[in-house]
Amino acid sequence: MSDWLESRTGLRAALGSLLGRVHSARSWAPALGHVAGFLFLLQCATGVLLALYYRPAFDGAHASVERIVSEVRFGWLVRSIHVWGTHLLLATTLAHLAARFVTGSHRAPRELVWLSGVALLAALLGSAFTGQVLPLDQEGLQGALIAASEAGPAAEIVKGGPRLSDATVSRFFTAHVVIFPAIAALAIALHVALVAKHRLAGEEGAPPGSPHRATLATLGAAMALAILAFALPAGIGPKGDPSLSVGGVKPLWIFLPLYQAMKGGWTGTFLLIGLPAALVALPFVDRGRNRLPILLLGFALMAGLLVLGLLGAMDGTAAAAAASGR
């Protein structure tokens, strides 16, 4: 059977040679990329199942997600996997990026590997952001309003009109289900092809990489995801009210540094533009033999983002505690 397929497509030869060159014999770090890839595919699969029941309308969206979570058989499980999958995918991607930064895998001639990875990260962030809007709970509504206000002159394109409506939901839905996943898929294809080309993992003379670490890491991630989805299944909060004051409504954890920075006005814009610029510029700036300054700068940036994120997470709880008189 597989011979029949092989003689007609040559798939096994092509994929085998490609994937055979992305494994490493030396460390666990490259397995992170495989885990991220697996999680992305899982997100697509669970996303398709969710899209069968989701209603992209301003009034119907929240109710459709409530239905998925309560009424649809195993809907709660599919949604929980999708929600936890988001967190794990973003965490794995960030860890993968950080590991690759430390090992200097962005340096010449691998700039395009890095840049395709940055594009992939941007697409995943876009997907995560638009995905959080879709249930139209308070966080979702707030996300849509923030996106519209940050878009400036493009606000009407984001909202699909002068105010939040069915058109807004349609746009966020299309962005989440078609636009960002398509960009991500293209970026992944480019990224994997370039990794294979540069033999990132299996350098010349080194023993050939084995796929076992990647498989074990993927199995581990799947088990962790399953345990999280069962232990902490995702519910849904009350329907978002546009007129409600939105103190304490937080975005996804990965956006918390930006959320905190945006309170300072210009600091938010600085981060929104400066951070991607730094990531894109990195392979072209980090060329010298002495990597220490760049590494230190990188760690400082990571620490700064972590601090901003923690501040963003804690914000509101202190005020709430004060308000309740504790």
Add this chain to the structure above:
Amino acid sequence: MELLLLLLLQDVDGFGRADRDAACLDCHQESGEELRGSVHEATGCVGCHGVDEVRRGQVRGNPHRRIAEFRSWKGRNLTDDCGSCHAGPLEALKGSEHYVDTRSPAESMKRGCIECHGYHGVRDSARSSIAKECRRCHEPGSRDLDWGEAAFGRMDDLERTLLRCEEKLAELRGRPGIATADVRAAAGAARRSLAEMATAQHGLDFIRLEAAARQGNETLAAAYNPLAAREREFARRWLLLAPFLLFAGAAAALVGARAARDRKDSGA
């Protein structure tokens, strides 16, 4: 001559439009006091009695002109005033022995809405409060009182079940894995039927009312009771996870063994 001029200049008519409570309260302070704090405070005097023209400051005789919009209490069945907003209960009452078709306002105060609810000072029309009014005329142990109290008791049961159900639904809203749409629909239907019963009870057909309330309670309980079982079933979801973890664990062990073998082979 000056007297004639003075008379001519005076506003002989002296009627002013009384379309706000302030105009009524000039003379009717007591009624105003009773209305304050009652459920009809927002409705005001004019809401029930209508607008009239009055000669303000007149101390003797009746200062009311009694224009067409004014609903005077003379020669009318005052129960009709209540019906201007509470049409449903009035329709039901008309079919009962508690209604009298009369032109005498005094008679209509003895048998009609006012008999049980009062008029200006209506504060509470809950079933439990009105039930006390029955005992003013109906002896304990009498057939009518027993039937009435039985019907009210079943309606109270239904309301208690409904409140418990609505509380549980609020708690479960948005929680994963526990279907509540059918219970929500049943609670909505029960709420509507309780409202219909509250109107229909004015017809005093307590046997029908008691049966309807009992049936409503059974239907609601049938929908509500499975919720606990669904919560328990969801708590047992780990039984689904266990096979997956076993399978994944076994696969990981196999892969690990293979990796160890490969390392040994390449090392040797």
